[in-house]
Amino acid sequence: MSCAPYVSSDPEVVRRMLEIANVGADDLVYDLGCGDARILVASVKDFKAGGAVGYEIKDDVYATALSAIEKLNLQDRIKVVHEDLFNADISKATVITLYLTHSANERLRGKLEKEARSGTRIVSHDFKVPEWEPSFREEFGTHTIYLYQIPDAFTRAPKQTQ
Numbered sequence: 001m002s003c004a005p006y007v008s009s010d011p012e013v014v015r016r017m018l019e020i021a022n023v024g025a026d027d028l029v030y031d032l033g034c035g036d037a038r039i040l041v042a043s044v045k046d047f048k049a050g051g052a053v054g055y056e057i058k059d060d061v062y063a064t065a066l067s068a069i070e071k072l073n074l075q076d077r078i079k080v081v082h083e084d085l086f087n088a089d090i091s092k093a094t095v096i097t098l099y100l101t102h103s104a105n106e107r108l109r110g111k112l113e114k115e116a117r118s119g120t121r122i123v124s125h126d127f128k129v130p131e132w133e134p135s136f137r138e139e140f141g142t143h144t145i146y147l148y149q150i151p152d153a154f155t156r157a158p159k160q161t162q
Helices: 011-020 038-045 059-071 102-115
Strands: 028-032 051-055 078-081 095-098 121-125 136-140 143-149
Touching (some): 011 038, 011 121, 011 143, 028 038, 038 051, 038 078, 059 078, 095 102
Parallel strands (some): 028 051, 028 095, 095 121
């Protein structure tokens, strides 16, 4: 099941997301709902991430992502999985990028809390993770970028009252 309509991120927003997440050589970047793979490509090409993994469920968009990676000969550093992002094994990720809807982030929150390892940085484009407290938030043009760190995002978030 798709978690968001396919809308590609502006290259400037991609760059800023990766800067905010402080992506570097020791990182394994996961993009949940990776679209055309532009975040994956930028993370390994421009930020020298050790590797990148994307999950994309839509057939045509998955094919576009594979094509982009092959054209750049990055198959040894980027893997795209044609599967639902809720089935992703995120346990090795050091950075996770999201450009999903509010409701998709809400559904994903429990998985991130249980499966992402301590210290993982999660950067979300335009949509907060409900009930989490970002460690950093930036208005970037007409966009908002949120940075969270596991487990601080949810252990220091204010508890909801009934």
